[in-house]
Amino acid sequence: MEVKTSLLDNMIGVGDMVLLEPLSEESFIENLRNRFDHNEIYTYIGSVVISMNPYRSLPIFTPEKVEEYRNRNFYELSPHIYALADEAYRSLRDQDKDQCILITGESGAGKTEASKLVMSYVAAVCGKGQEVNKVKEQLLQSNPVLEAFGNAKTVRNDNSSRFGKYMDIEFDFKGDPLGGVISNYLLEKSRVVKQPRGERNFHIFYQLLSGASDDTLKKLKLDRDFSKYNYLSLDSASVTGLDDAACFRTVRNAMQIVGFMEDEVQSVLELVAAVLKLGNIEFKPESRVNGFDESRVKDKNDLKEMCELLGIEQSVLERAFSYRTVEAKMEKVSTTLNVSQAYYARDALAKNLYSRLFSWLVTRINESIKAQAKTRHKVMGVLDIYGFEIFEENSFEQFIINYCNEKLQQIFIELTLREEQEEYIREDIEWTNIEYFNNAVICDLIENNQNGILAMLDEECLRPGTVTDDTFLDKLNTICAEHQHFESRLSKNSKFLTDHSLPHSCFRIQHYAGKVLYRVEGFVDKNNDLLYRDLSQAMYKANHSLMKQIFPEGNPAKVNLKRPPTAGFQFKASVGTLMRNLLTKNPNYIRCIKPNDKKAAHIFTDTLVCHQVRYLGLMENVRVRRAGYAFRQMYEPCLERYKMLCKQTWPHWRGPTREGVEVLMTDLQISTEEFAYGRSKIFIRNPRTLFFLEEKRRGCLENLAALIQKIYRGWKCRKHFLLLKKSQVVVAAWYRRYAQQKKYQKIKSSTIVMQSFIRGWKARKILRELKYQKRCKEAVTTIAAYWHGTQARRELRRLKEEARRKHAIAVIWAYWLGLKVRREYRKFFRAHAGRKIYDFTIQRIMQKYFLNLKKTMPSMSPIDKKWPARPYQFMEGANTELRRIFYLWRCKKYRSQFTEDKKAVYEEKLEASEIFKDKKALYPSSVSQPFKGDYVEINKNPKYQKLNSAVEEKVLLADVVNKINRANGKGSSRIFLLTKNNFVLADQKTGQVKASVPLPDLTSVSVSTQNDGFFALKLKEGSASAAKGDFLLSSDHLIEIITKLHRAGTAMADREQININISDEFLVQFKQDKVCVKFVQGGPKNGNSAACKRKNNRLLEVSVPSP
């Protein structure tokens, strides 16, 4: 359901100034302030929107807001610029009425922003589609381009438009945009050459220098440094919050979207650069023979670069700065320019160049955004024009601007009144004349063709003879003396002779918005807007197509000796055109007000606002609007809004709405002067009446709300109660079901318990029965068994008794016999028969023992440990002794089988055991190896025949040993021979004897405790054999060699024993040195054998692998 709202809902202050009660300037401003403080920057005066500049972004321009205001009636929502834009757009689209939106206000009041908001709103709500979007984009993007070239930072506004702009947007019958036309008014071109303190030149200069690439700047012969250019004011070159470089990119992009060609953009930038260069051209005086001073260009570099940029011949331009040619009626007179005239000419050229460039830009944009289709267009014009200006010093520009504002005020009054009147006629209401101030007289003072100020100024400018600003003022003093809005000190009516607030060189005009004092200085010059023909011709000669286009009057073929129209004249003409254009359209007004001078948010300066309210004529506006009836409303919304105030109309009125309203008004007893019935609207004379209605409505709404609340609460309670009731039934049903279920379960389980008990009881009874029967059976069996047992035992006992008795009888019988025998034979027994029986018994036992021993004799093996056990304790000693004897005998028997050789072998083994057992780790592995003696078969091997014959004695041992080299511990093979008296070392290959040592010279043998085969043979000191030192050898048969050496040593009668020294460290005499041989357990480096290594002079280390 659509919610019907009204402007009157939730109002802060009053949303429409027409409703202000009482109406006074104070209450007006107070209302503005109140709304401004609550962020309500828009307020209506009827259909006029007052816009306060918030100087900060408010969240009221979102796409959601656009949607909110789209297709809603003007008074339906709180005041907004979108409401106005929507109203304008819809009446354009639906009622085919051309619209214009007039935005006025002083500099910085937010006009340009407002115009952009309107355009963006229209762009958002109008049709969509590729073509339409392109048009929209082009229209919107024309703004950044024009702003770059036409806006500048001023003390009032960082982005102040320095030109007036009127843009017609053209739509087709569907309301889709087709294109547009832009008109520009009076660019403030004096800014090009000079800027007031704290202000800047036009943005484009700064944007170009900051944003262009190095390459572009080089092409344009420019330097990035602002300070290099005379035309750029430096005190505010960079503006906070304004990124010139980024803006430059935006502008380039916008130009591209709008449709500028790349070479066009380049030409435009060249012209901008040329203006900067122009500013740097300076002049110096040069005296001439005729006594006059002539100007000369001081430093020609800038001139040269500028000429290069624009393709102008340098000499032509140089000449144009020094001479001026005046042509009159076929006559050409050339006069020289002095320095100040040269500067004047330079600045005039710069200003003209720039303003013409700007106009060209507008034309070029228009070309792009021109509507293509030739069908009838509907038009919405947006006028963003400078507001009324009152400065300390007001000059020609202010005069022109204020004139424009007078004209606007006039059409405002005219149109408002006309509209009001039209409405009255439309609604068939009687028209009452309205008192208001009509500023037509002021317009007339300025623009009248005979004696208007502008006409007078033109007359002065065109008049031959000396013309100055003062002659112009004199003229005004004469002609306008009687005008009630013109004031001057020397005016002919001498009214102001004593008015000291009026200086002599000034005149004052009472504009509708206040009095403004104009200083006449410069009026004539500015109106003339003179550019020496030599300069325009020089410009035309440039080899630059854009320059040619903008200086067409320089074309020598079209020399026009007529003076060009004056600035004032041109402006008046364009304002006239504009006004005629606006008059054909339905106007919509946006009145911008700036709340403070500081460009700051939240500050509201009463005096400043008051001033603006005055000169914008807003009070006037309200009065005009209220002159007849302050408020009007269509019958339908009116009835809808107030129907609750009367019983007949509440809640529904079935008849025509107008009658409904009439019934309502009569019922409310409102006096008939207070309102009038139009055709479709009711007109209310006083806001008081409206507020009375509103008040009543509010009260009524409260009651209605209470009623609705009451009914609703009742309904809600009942609903709740019914729900509870229904729920209660459900809950009860569920509960009963649950309780019954529980009960049933209980009965069921009890029954089962009882059943089981009964069944159990029955079963137990049967079980008991069965058990009893079983027990009976068992008892019978047991009793029978017992009975049989008893019987059997009784029989057994009887049998045993019988047997015992029989035995006893036998024993008794035997004893009795024995007794009888003994009694009979006692006389035959000898006294010591007992001893003999004993001996006999022993003898018999021994006999039996030995016989048994013979049968169980153990084997003859000496290692058989078996021996038969003794039968009786007393034979322990004899048995052990017999066992020992048998053992010895058996060993003897065993030994007796040995031959002499084998005996010797065992003797040797025995000796080896004595020497090494438990002393050297190598020993256990040698026990099982038989001692072979000759390992090299010395007798048989023909290789050793010679060696064999060299050794005369019997060879006890022959083996290959390793002789350890003293120097490095490496071994070399030798044959080791042992005889009874000597040992010999011979070469293994040849058998040649290397050393033969008689055993007596051998004092000791040293071996390690470990698993190695190293041994040292130590020789007696001083003996012949010891000359070369001791031998350190190693052999696989170490145990055998040492044992045999030892035996050989022991066998020699005249010799002490050879010492066997077993230790892991011993000394060996090598020639002179004693070397220590040390055995260490180390990791096996080369297999399992021990390795010998010479560590130093004194140490040979043998590493033996760990076992």
Ligand SMILES: Nc1ncnc2c1ncn2[C@@H]1O[C@H](COP(=O)(O)OP(=O)(O)O)[C@@H](O)[C@H]1O
């Ligand atoms: N509706 C707005 N919301 C926020 N800031 C605004 C608004 N209107 C104006 N301003 C601020 O005020 C400055 C001046 O506005 P501008 O439209 O350029 O003034 P004018 O065109 O009247 O000289 C803008 O640059 C902007 O900072």
Ligand SMILES: [Mg+2]
């Ligand atoms: Mg502006």
